[in-house]
Amino acid sequence: MSPAPRLRARTLAVDVTGDLLTRIPDEVDPREVVAWLREGDGLVGWGCAAEVRTHGEDRFAAAERWWDELRGTAQVEDEVRLPGTGLVAFGSFAFSPGSADPSVLTVPRVLIGRRDGLAWVTQVVVEGEPWPPGHPVELLGRSNPHISTPDPLVESEGAVPASGWPAVISRGIDRIVAGEVDKVVLARDVVVRHDLGHVVRLAPVLERLECRYAATWTFAVAGLVGATPEMLVRLQGGRARSRVLAGTMRRANGIPLPAEPTTGPSDPRLHLVSSAKDLDEHAYAVRSVSEALAPHCTDLHVPEAPYVLELPDVYHLASDLTGTMVSGATSLRLAAALHPTAAVCGTPTDVAARVIGELEGMDRGRYAGPVGWMDGSGDGDWGIALRCGELAPDRRSMRLFAGGGIVAASDPEAELAETEVKLTAMRHALGLATR
Ligand SMILES: C=C(O[C@@H]1C=C(C(=O)O)C=C[C@H]1O)C(=O)O
Numbered sequence: 001m002s003p004a005p006r007l008r009a010r011t012l013a014v015d016v017t018g019d020l021l022t023r024i025p026d027e028v029d030p031r032e033v034v035a036w037l038r039e040g041d042g043l044v045g046w047g048c049a050a051e052v053r054t055h056g057e058d059r060f061a062a063a064e065r066w067w068d069e070l071r072g073t074a075q076v077e078d079e080v081r082l083p084g085t086g087l088v089a090f091g092s093f094a095f096s097p098g099s100a101d102p103s104v105l106t107v108p109r110v111l112i113g114r115r116d117g118l119a120w121v122t123q124v125v126v127e128g129e130p131w132p133p134g135h136p137v138e139l140l141g142r143s144n145p146h147i148s149t150p151d152p153l154v155e156s157e158g159a160v161p162a163s164g165w166p167a168v169i170s171r172g173i174d175r176i177v178a179g180e181v182d183k184v185v186l187a188r189d190v191v192v193r194h195d196l197g198h199v200v201r202l203a204p205v206l207e208r209l210e211c212r213y214a215a216t217w218t219f220a221v222a223g224l225v226g227a228t229p230e231m232l233v234r235l236q237g238g239r240a241r242s243r244v245l246a247g248t249m250r251r252a253n254g255i256p257l258p259a260e261p262t263t264g265p266s267d268p269r270l271h272l273v274s275s276a277k278d279l280d281e282h283a284y285a286v287r288s289v290s291e292a293l294a295p296h297c298t299d300l301h302v303p304e305a306p307y308v309l310e311l312p313d314v315y316h317l318a319s320d321l322t323g324t325m326v327s328g329a330t331s332l333r334l335a336a337a338l339h340p341t342a343a344v345c346g347t348p349t350d351v352a353a354r355v356i357g358e359l360e361g362m363d364r365g366r367y368a369g370p371v372g373w374m375d376g377s378g379d380g381d382w383g384i385a386l387r388c389g390e391l392a393p394d395r396r397s398m399r400l401f402a403g404g405g406i407v408a409a410s411d412p413e414a415e416l417a418e419t420e421v422k423l424t425a426m427r428h429a430l431g432l433a434t435r
Pocket of ligand 1: 187230245247248281316343344386387403404405406422
Protein backbone atom coordinates (compact mmCIF):
# COMPACT_ATOMS: atom_id res chain seq x y z
CA MET A 1 0.00 0.00 0.00
CA SER A 2 1.45 3.39 -0.98
CA PRO A 3 1.81 5.99 1.81
CA ALA A 4 -1.08 8.41 2.32
CA PRO A 5 -0.44 11.80 0.67
CA ARG A 6 -0.48 15.01 2.70
CA LEU A 7 -3.70 16.86 1.97
CA ARG A 8 -5.04 20.35 2.50
CA ALA A 9 -8.80 20.76 3.03
CA ARG A 10 -10.90 23.89 3.49
CA THR A 11 -14.60 24.06 4.33
CA LEU A 12 -16.60 27.25 3.80
CA ALA A 13 -20.22 27.95 4.73
CA VAL A 14 -22.31 28.72 1.62
CA ASP A 15 -25.91 29.14 0.53
CA VAL A 16 -27.16 26.18 -1.49
CA THR A 17 -30.75 25.75 -2.50
CA GLY A 18 -32.30 23.07 -4.69
CA ASP A 19 -30.92 19.77 -5.80
CA LEU A 20 -27.29 19.06 -4.87
CA LEU A 21 -27.05 16.44 -7.63
CA THR A 22 -27.48 19.03 -10.38
CA ARG A 23 -24.09 20.47 -9.34
CA ILE A 24 -22.20 17.39 -10.56
CA PRO A 25 -20.52 18.41 -13.85
CA ASP A 26 -21.37 16.18 -16.83
CA GLU A 27 -17.71 15.66 -17.70
CA VAL A 28 -16.85 14.08 -14.32
CA ASP A 29 -15.84 10.40 -14.43
CA PRO A 30 -18.91 8.59 -12.99
CA ARG A 31 -16.65 6.38 -10.87
CA GLU A 32 -15.39 9.56 -9.16
CA VAL A 33 -18.86 10.72 -8.13
CA VAL A 34 -19.64 10.34 -4.43
CA ALA A 35 -23.03 10.83 -2.81
CA TRP A 36 -24.83 10.18 0.46
CA LEU A 37 -28.28 11.74 0.42
CA ARG A 38 -31.56 11.54 2.24
CA GLU A 39 -34.50 13.83 1.54
CA GLY A 40 -32.38 16.49 -0.13
CA ASP A 41 -29.76 16.75 2.63
CA GLY A 42 -26.39 15.05 2.69
CA LEU A 43 -23.17 15.07 0.72
CA VAL A 44 -22.38 15.15 -3.01
CA GLY A 45 -18.86 15.32 -4.39
CA TRP A 46 -16.49 14.46 -7.19
CA GLY A 47 -12.85 14.15 -8.16
CA CYS A 48 -10.21 12.17 -6.31
CA ALA A 49 -7.62 13.83 -4.07
CA ALA A 50 -6.51 10.54 -2.51
CA GLU A 51 -7.66 6.94 -2.65
CA VAL A 52 -6.67 3.58 -1.20
CA ARG A 53 -7.70 0.15 -2.44
CA THR A 54 -7.56 -2.76 -0.05
CA HIS A 55 -8.21 -6.51 -0.25
CA GLY A 56 -8.87 -9.61 1.80
CA GLU A 57 -9.40 -10.05 5.54
CA ASP A 58 -7.33 -6.91 6.19
CA ARG A 59 -9.46 -4.66 3.92
CA PHE A 60 -11.06 -2.67 6.75
CA ALA A 61 -8.00 -2.41 9.00
CA ALA A 62 -5.72 -1.40 6.10
CA ALA A 63 -8.17 1.33 5.05
CA GLU A 64 -8.38 2.56 8.65
CA ARG A 65 -4.57 2.74 8.95
CA TRP A 66 -4.40 4.74 5.73
CA TRP A 67 -7.13 7.10 6.97
CA ASP A 68 -5.34 7.57 10.32
CA GLU A 69 -2.18 8.61 8.52
CA LEU A 70 -4.09 10.88 6.14
CA ARG A 71 -6.06 12.72 8.82
CA GLY A 72 -2.97 12.93 11.03
CA THR A 73 -0.95 14.85 8.44
CA ALA A 74 -3.71 16.88 6.71
CA GLN A 75 -4.02 20.65 7.16
CA VAL A 76 -7.71 21.40 7.65
CA GLU A 77 -9.48 24.76 7.81
CA ASP A 78 -13.11 24.23 8.76
CA GLU A 79 -15.39 27.15 9.54
CA VAL A 80 -18.53 24.99 9.78
CA ARG A 81 -17.55 22.11 12.09
CA LEU A 82 -20.47 19.76 11.62
CA PRO A 83 -20.50 16.02 10.96
CA GLY A 84 -19.36 15.73 7.32
CA THR A 85 -17.30 18.96 7.17
CA GLY A 86 -13.49 19.19 6.98
CA LEU A 87 -11.73 16.12 5.64
CA VAL A 88 -14.20 13.38 4.61
CA ALA A 89 -13.58 9.96 3.09
CA PHE A 90 -16.16 7.86 1.27
CA GLY A 91 -15.82 4.11 1.37
CA SER A 92 -17.24 0.94 -0.09
CA PHE A 93 -16.05 -2.49 1.03
CA ALA A 94 -16.24 -5.91 -0.58
CA PHE A 95 -18.78 -8.28 0.98
CA SER A 96 -16.33 -11.16 1.10
CA PRO A 97 -12.64 -11.21 2.03
CA GLY A 98 -12.23 -13.56 -0.94
CA SER A 99 -13.64 -11.07 -3.47
CA ALA A 100 -11.53 -10.24 -6.51
CA ASP A 101 -12.87 -6.67 -6.33
CA PRO A 102 -10.98 -4.09 -4.29
CA SER A 103 -12.49 -2.21 -1.37
CA VAL A 104 -12.10 1.55 -1.71
CA LEU A 105 -11.66 4.56 0.56
CA THR A 106 -11.56 7.83 -1.39
CA VAL A 107 -11.32 11.55 -0.60
CA PRO A 108 -13.19 13.72 -3.15
CA ARG A 109 -11.67 17.00 -4.39
CA VAL A 110 -15.00 18.81 -4.06
CA LEU A 111 -17.72 18.04 -1.56
CA ILE A 112 -20.97 19.95 -1.18
CA GLY A 113 -22.91 19.31 2.00
CA ARG A 114 -26.22 20.37 3.48
CA ARG A 115 -27.78 19.55 6.80
CA ASP A 116 -30.72 21.16 8.62
CA GLY A 117 -30.61 24.34 6.54
CA LEU A 118 -26.82 24.81 6.78
CA ALA A 119 -24.68 24.21 3.71
CA TRP A 120 -20.98 24.09 2.97
CA VAL A 121 -18.37 23.38 0.32
CA THR A 122 -15.14 21.54 1.05
CA GLN A 123 -12.22 21.59 -1.38
CA VAL A 124 -9.25 19.29 -1.06
CA VAL A 125 -5.83 19.51 -2.73
CA VAL A 126 -2.63 17.53 -2.35
CA GLU A 127 0.15 19.42 -0.57
CA GLY A 128 2.07 21.49 -3.13
CA GLU A 129 -0.94 21.91 -5.45
CA PRO A 130 -2.56 25.36 -5.69
CA TRP A 131 -6.22 25.81 -4.74
CA PRO A 132 -8.41 25.64 -7.85
CA PRO A 133 -8.99 29.10 -9.37
CA GLY A 134 -12.16 31.03 -8.54
CA HIS A 135 -14.24 31.19 -5.38
CA PRO A 136 -15.58 27.79 -4.23
CA VAL A 137 -19.08 29.21 -4.35
CA GLU A 138 -18.82 29.16 -8.17
CA LEU A 139 -19.14 25.38 -7.93
CA LEU A 140 -22.72 25.90 -6.83
CA GLY A 141 -23.73 28.23 -9.63
CA ARG A 142 -23.97 25.61 -12.34
CA SER A 143 -26.93 23.36 -12.81
CA ASN A 144 -26.83 20.30 -15.03
CA PRO A 145 -29.82 20.41 -17.39
CA HIS A 146 -29.55 16.75 -18.51
CA ILE A 147 -30.15 15.24 -15.12
CA SER A 148 -33.72 14.09 -15.60
CA THR A 149 -33.14 12.09 -18.79
CA PRO A 150 -32.10 8.49 -18.11
CA ASP A 151 -29.73 6.77 -20.54
CA PRO A 152 -31.14 4.11 -22.90
CA LEU A 153 -30.25 0.74 -21.34
CA VAL A 154 -30.88 -2.92 -22.08
CA GLU A 155 -30.99 -5.70 -19.49
CA SER A 156 -29.67 -9.24 -19.72
CA GLU A 157 -29.34 -12.20 -17.33
CA GLY A 158 -26.59 -12.37 -14.73
CA ALA A 159 -24.61 -15.33 -13.36
CA VAL A 160 -27.78 -17.37 -12.71
CA PRO A 161 -30.78 -16.73 -14.99
CA ALA A 162 -34.05 -15.86 -13.20
CA SER A 163 -35.55 -19.20 -14.28
CA GLY A 164 -32.74 -21.05 -12.49
CA TRP A 165 -33.02 -19.09 -9.23
CA PRO A 166 -35.70 -21.22 -7.46
CA ALA A 167 -33.40 -24.27 -7.84
CA VAL A 168 -30.57 -22.36 -6.10
CA ILE A 169 -32.96 -21.41 -3.27
CA SER A 170 -34.00 -25.08 -2.96
CA ARG A 171 -30.35 -26.03 -2.51
CA GLY A 172 -30.11 -23.41 0.23
CA ILE A 173 -33.18 -24.84 1.97
CA ASP A 174 -31.63 -28.35 1.73
CA ARG A 175 -28.55 -27.09 3.57
CA ILE A 176 -30.79 -25.61 6.30
CA VAL A 177 -32.85 -28.81 6.62
CA ALA A 178 -29.58 -30.77 6.83
CA GLY A 179 -28.77 -28.68 9.92
CA GLU A 180 -25.67 -27.03 8.41
CA VAL A 181 -26.97 -23.47 8.73
CA ASP A 182 -30.04 -21.77 10.29
CA LYS A 183 -30.40 -18.88 7.84
CA VAL A 184 -28.57 -18.01 4.64
CA VAL A 185 -29.00 -14.92 2.45
CA LEU A 186 -28.75 -15.71 -1.26
CA ALA A 187 -28.44 -13.05 -3.94
CA ARG A 188 -28.43 -12.88 -7.74
CA ASP A 189 -27.38 -10.30 -10.31
CA VAL A 190 -28.59 -8.98 -13.66
CA VAL A 191 -26.59 -6.97 -16.17
CA VAL A 192 -27.62 -3.69 -17.81
CA ARG A 193 -25.74 -2.09 -20.68
CA HIS A 194 -25.93 1.28 -22.42
CA ASP A 195 -27.77 0.56 -25.67
CA LEU A 196 -25.46 2.82 -27.68
CA GLY A 197 -22.29 1.70 -25.92
CA HIS A 198 -21.89 5.04 -24.13
CA VAL A 199 -20.79 5.70 -20.56
CA VAL A 200 -23.69 5.43 -18.07
CA ARG A 201 -24.19 8.76 -16.26
CA LEU A 202 -24.82 8.48 -12.54
CA ALA A 203 -26.45 11.82 -11.70
CA PRO A 204 -29.83 10.94 -13.31
CA VAL A 205 -29.79 7.55 -11.57
CA LEU A 206 -29.11 9.14 -8.19
CA GLU A 207 -31.77 11.76 -8.81
CA ARG A 208 -34.45 9.16 -9.50
CA LEU A 209 -33.43 7.04 -6.53
CA GLU A 210 -33.52 10.01 -4.19
CA CYS A 211 -36.93 11.18 -5.38
CA ARG A 212 -38.65 7.83 -5.12
CA TYR A 213 -36.94 6.22 -2.12
CA ALA A 214 -37.18 8.97 0.48
CA ALA A 215 -36.88 6.59 3.45
CA THR A 216 -33.48 5.32 2.24
CA TRP A 217 -29.94 6.62 1.91
CA THR A 218 -29.03 7.24 -1.73
CA PHE A 219 -25.34 6.56 -2.30
CA ALA A 220 -22.55 6.53 -4.86
CA VAL A 221 -18.97 5.48 -4.12
CA ALA A 222 -16.44 4.41 -6.76
CA GLY A 223 -19.16 3.35 -9.21
CA LEU A 224 -21.38 1.56 -6.69
CA VAL A 225 -24.74 3.32 -6.71
CA GLY A 226 -28.03 2.61 -4.98
CA ALA A 227 -30.58 3.52 -2.31
CA THR A 228 -30.20 1.45 0.83
CA PRO A 229 -32.87 1.25 3.50
CA GLU A 230 -30.45 -0.42 5.93
CA MET A 231 -28.09 1.58 8.18
CA LEU A 232 -25.31 -0.67 9.39
CA VAL A 233 -24.05 1.98 11.81
CA ARG A 234 -24.25 5.73 12.27
CA LEU A 235 -21.79 7.20 14.75
CA GLN A 236 -22.38 10.78 15.76
CA GLY A 237 -21.25 12.62 18.88
CA GLY A 238 -20.70 9.41 20.84
CA ARG A 239 -24.04 7.78 19.94
CA ALA A 240 -24.19 4.70 17.73
CA ARG A 241 -27.32 3.70 15.84
CA SER A 242 -28.14 0.80 13.61
CA ARG A 243 -31.24 0.00 11.55
CA VAL A 244 -31.66 -3.72 11.06
CA LEU A 245 -33.96 -5.02 8.33
CA ALA A 246 -34.93 -8.61 7.59
CA GLY A 247 -38.33 -10.00 6.72
CA THR A 248 -39.84 -8.63 3.53
CA MET A 249 -43.21 -8.40 1.89
CA ARG A 250 -44.01 -7.09 -1.55
CA ARG A 251 -46.28 -4.13 -2.11
CA ALA A 252 -47.66 -3.14 -5.47
CA ASN A 253 -45.78 0.04 -6.24
CA GLY A 254 -47.49 1.86 -3.42
CA ILE A 255 -50.89 0.95 -4.80
CA PRO A 256 -52.57 -1.67 -2.61
CA LEU A 257 -53.32 -4.84 -4.57
CA PRO A 258 -56.76 -6.41 -4.06
CA ALA A 259 -54.95 -9.15 -2.15
CA GLU A 260 -53.08 -6.53 -0.10
CA PRO A 261 -55.65 -4.19 1.49
CA THR A 262 -54.11 -1.54 3.72
CA THR A 263 -56.50 -2.12 6.61
CA GLY A 264 -58.19 -5.08 8.24
CA PRO A 265 -56.82 -8.44 9.29
CA SER A 266 -55.31 -9.21 5.86
CA ASP A 267 -53.24 -6.03 5.86
CA PRO A 268 -49.80 -7.25 4.66
CA ARG A 269 -48.13 -5.25 7.44
CA LEU A 270 -50.11 -7.16 10.04
CA HIS A 271 -49.23 -10.34 8.25
CA LEU A 272 -45.53 -9.40 8.33
CA VAL A 273 -45.45 -8.62 12.07
CA SER A 274 -47.14 -11.94 12.84
CA SER A 275 -45.31 -14.17 10.32
CA ALA A 276 -43.17 -16.67 12.26
CA LYS A 277 -40.88 -17.12 9.23
CA ASP A 278 -40.17 -13.39 8.89
CA LEU A 279 -39.86 -12.82 12.64
CA ASP A 280 -37.32 -15.67 12.79
CA GLU A 281 -35.29 -14.18 9.95
CA HIS A 282 -35.43 -10.81 11.67
CA ALA A 283 -34.43 -12.12 15.09
CA TYR A 284 -31.24 -13.66 13.64
CA ALA A 285 -30.29 -10.29 12.14
CA VAL A 286 -31.00 -8.28 15.31
CA ARG A 287 -29.01 -10.72 17.42
CA SER A 288 -25.98 -10.50 15.15
CA VAL A 289 -25.98 -6.68 15.31
CA SER A 290 -26.53 -6.44 19.07
CA GLU A 291 -23.75 -8.97 19.75
CA ALA A 292 -21.33 -6.98 17.58
CA LEU A 293 -22.28 -3.59 19.06
CA ALA A 294 -22.30 -4.74 22.72
CA PRO A 295 -18.50 -4.63 23.28
CA HIS A 296 -18.41 -1.00 22.04
CA CYS A 297 -21.44 0.45 23.83
CA THR A 298 -23.14 0.98 27.14
CA ASP A 299 -26.92 1.19 27.51
CA LEU A 300 -27.47 -0.63 24.24
CA HIS A 301 -31.17 -0.42 23.50
CA VAL A 302 -32.58 -3.33 21.50
CA PRO A 303 -36.31 -3.01 20.77
CA GLU A 304 -38.41 -5.96 21.89
CA ALA A 305 -40.33 -6.19 18.63
CA PRO A 306 -39.75 -4.87 15.10
CA TYR A 307 -41.86 -2.27 13.32
CA VAL A 308 -42.78 -2.18 9.64
CA LEU A 309 -40.70 0.08 7.39
CA GLU A 310 -42.67 1.08 4.31
CA LEU A 311 -40.80 1.54 1.04
CA PRO A 312 -42.42 2.12 -2.35
CA ASP A 313 -42.04 -1.53 -3.45
CA VAL A 314 -41.70 -3.50 -0.21
CA TYR A 315 -42.46 -3.64 3.49
CA HIS A 316 -39.61 -4.68 5.79
CA LEU A 317 -39.50 -5.71 9.41
CA ALA A 318 -37.19 -3.12 11.00
CA SER A 319 -35.48 -2.59 14.38
CA ASP A 320 -33.52 0.51 15.38
CA LEU A 321 -30.77 -0.18 17.93
CA THR A 322 -28.99 2.61 19.82
CA GLY A 323 -26.11 2.77 22.26
CA THR A 324 -23.55 5.12 23.82
CA MET A 325 -20.03 4.51 22.54
CA VAL A 326 -17.36 3.68 25.07
CA SER A 327 -14.72 1.94 22.97
CA GLY A 328 -13.52 5.02 21.06
CA ALA A 329 -13.75 3.08 17.78
CA THR A 330 -14.31 5.02 14.57
CA SER A 331 -17.50 4.48 12.59
CA LEU A 332 -15.49 2.43 10.08
CA ARG A 333 -14.14 0.17 12.83
CA LEU A 334 -17.72 -0.35 14.04
CA ALA A 335 -18.90 -1.13 10.51
CA ALA A 336 -16.09 -3.69 10.18
CA ALA A 337 -17.10 -5.28 13.50
CA LEU A 338 -20.75 -5.49 12.41
CA HIS A 339 -20.16 -6.82 8.91
CA PRO A 340 -21.55 -9.19 7.73
CA THR A 341 -24.80 -9.16 9.68
CA ALA A 342 -27.28 -12.01 9.44
CA ALA A 343 -29.46 -9.70 7.31
CA VAL A 344 -27.06 -10.11 4.38
CA CYS A 345 -25.08 -13.27 5.24
CA GLY A 346 -26.87 -15.65 7.62
CA THR A 347 -26.42 -17.65 10.81
CA PRO A 348 -23.94 -18.97 11.81
CA THR A 349 -21.96 -16.35 9.89
CA ASP A 350 -18.96 -18.42 8.80
CA VAL A 351 -21.00 -21.38 7.56
CA ALA A 352 -23.52 -19.08 5.84
CA ALA A 353 -20.66 -17.24 4.09
CA ARG A 354 -19.31 -20.56 2.81
CA VAL A 355 -22.76 -21.67 1.58
CA ILE A 356 -23.16 -18.32 -0.22
CA GLY A 357 -19.82 -18.88 -1.98
CA GLU A 358 -20.88 -22.36 -3.03
CA LEU A 359 -24.42 -21.59 -4.21
CA GLU A 360 -24.55 -18.08 -5.69
CA GLY A 361 -22.18 -18.73 -8.59
CA MET A 362 -20.92 -15.12 -8.55
CA ASP A 363 -18.59 -12.74 -6.72
CA ARG A 364 -20.78 -10.22 -4.85
CA GLY A 365 -18.08 -7.59 -5.17
CA ARG A 366 -19.12 -4.64 -2.99
CA TYR A 367 -22.85 -5.51 -3.00
CA ALA A 368 -24.03 -6.16 0.60
CA GLY A 369 -20.79 -4.69 2.00
CA PRO A 370 -20.53 -1.49 4.09
CA VAL A 371 -20.86 1.75 2.10
CA GLY A 372 -20.75 5.29 3.46
CA TRP A 373 -18.52 8.07 4.70
CA MET A 374 -16.45 9.12 7.69
CA ASP A 375 -15.03 12.48 8.76
CA GLY A 376 -11.78 13.38 10.51
CA SER A 377 -13.30 12.73 13.97
CA GLY A 378 -14.25 9.17 12.99
CA ASP A 379 -17.97 9.97 12.98
CA GLY A 380 -19.90 8.88 9.92
CA ASP A 381 -22.64 6.82 8.34
CA TRP A 382 -22.15 3.29 6.99
CA GLY A 383 -25.08 1.65 5.25
CA ILE A 384 -25.27 -1.82 3.77
CA ALA A 385 -24.92 -1.63 -0.02
CA LEU A 386 -28.36 -2.94 -1.06
CA ARG A 387 -30.79 -2.00 -3.88
CA CYS A 388 -27.73 -1.08 -5.86
CA GLY A 389 -25.68 -1.61 -8.99
CA GLU A 390 -21.99 -1.56 -9.75
CA LEU A 391 -20.64 0.25 -12.77
CA ALA A 392 -18.16 -1.85 -14.75
CA PRO A 393 -14.60 -0.52 -15.13
CA ASP A 394 -15.49 0.51 -18.74
CA ARG A 395 -18.47 2.53 -17.31
CA ARG A 396 -20.76 1.17 -20.05
CA SER A 397 -22.55 -1.54 -18.11
CA MET A 398 -23.68 -2.27 -14.58
CA ARG A 399 -24.46 -5.32 -12.49
CA LEU A 400 -27.59 -4.95 -10.36
CA PHE A 401 -28.04 -7.14 -7.28
CA ALA A 402 -30.84 -8.41 -5.06
CA GLY A 403 -31.12 -11.13 -2.48
CA GLY A 404 -33.20 -12.41 0.37
CA GLY A 405 -32.89 -14.33 3.61
CA ILE A 406 -33.66 -18.05 3.35
CA VAL A 407 -34.93 -20.03 6.34
CA ALA A 408 -36.39 -23.55 6.49
CA ALA A 409 -39.91 -22.26 5.73
CA SER A 410 -38.90 -20.26 2.61
CA ASP A 411 -40.63 -20.84 -0.72
CA PRO A 412 -38.27 -20.82 -3.78
CA GLU A 413 -40.75 -19.15 -6.16
CA ALA A 414 -41.59 -16.46 -3.58
CA GLU A 415 -37.87 -15.82 -3.11
CA LEU A 416 -37.44 -15.27 -6.86
CA ALA A 417 -40.35 -12.81 -6.74
CA GLU A 418 -38.71 -11.04 -3.78
CA THR A 419 -35.48 -10.48 -5.71
CA GLU A 420 -37.49 -9.14 -8.66
CA VAL A 421 -39.26 -6.64 -6.40
CA LYS A 422 -35.97 -5.57 -4.81
CA LEU A 423 -34.49 -5.02 -8.29
CA THR A 424 -37.28 -2.53 -8.99
CA ALA A 425 -35.41 0.30 -7.25
CA MET A 426 -32.45 0.23 -9.64
CA ARG A 427 -34.55 -0.70 -12.67
CA HIS A 428 -36.77 2.28 -11.98
CA ALA A 429 -33.79 4.59 -11.50
CA LEU A 430 -32.31 3.38 -14.78
CA GLY A 431 -35.59 3.91 -16.64
CA LEU A 432 -36.08 0.14 -17.07
CA ALA A 433 -39.03 -0.56 -14.78
CA THR A 434 -42.33 -0.87 -16.58
CA ARG A 435 -44.49 -0.07 -13.61
C1 LIG B 1 -30.36 -8.89 0.66
C2 LIG B 1 -31.17 -7.85 0.49
O1 LIG B 1 -31.95 -7.33 1.49
C3 LIG B 1 -31.81 -7.79 2.82
C4 LIG B 1 -32.66 -8.95 3.08
C5 LIG B 1 -33.96 -8.80 3.55
C6 LIG B 1 -34.87 -10.00 3.69
O2 LIG B 1 -34.42 -11.11 3.43
O3 LIG B 1 -36.05 -9.85 4.04
C7 LIG B 1 -34.44 -7.52 3.90
C8 LIG B 1 -33.62 -6.45 3.89
C9 LIG B 1 -32.18 -6.61 3.70
O4 LIG B 1 -31.58 -6.83 4.95
C10 LIG B 1 -31.24 -7.12 -0.81
O5 LIG B 1 -31.95 -6.11 -0.88
O6 LIG B 1 -30.56 -7.52 -1.77
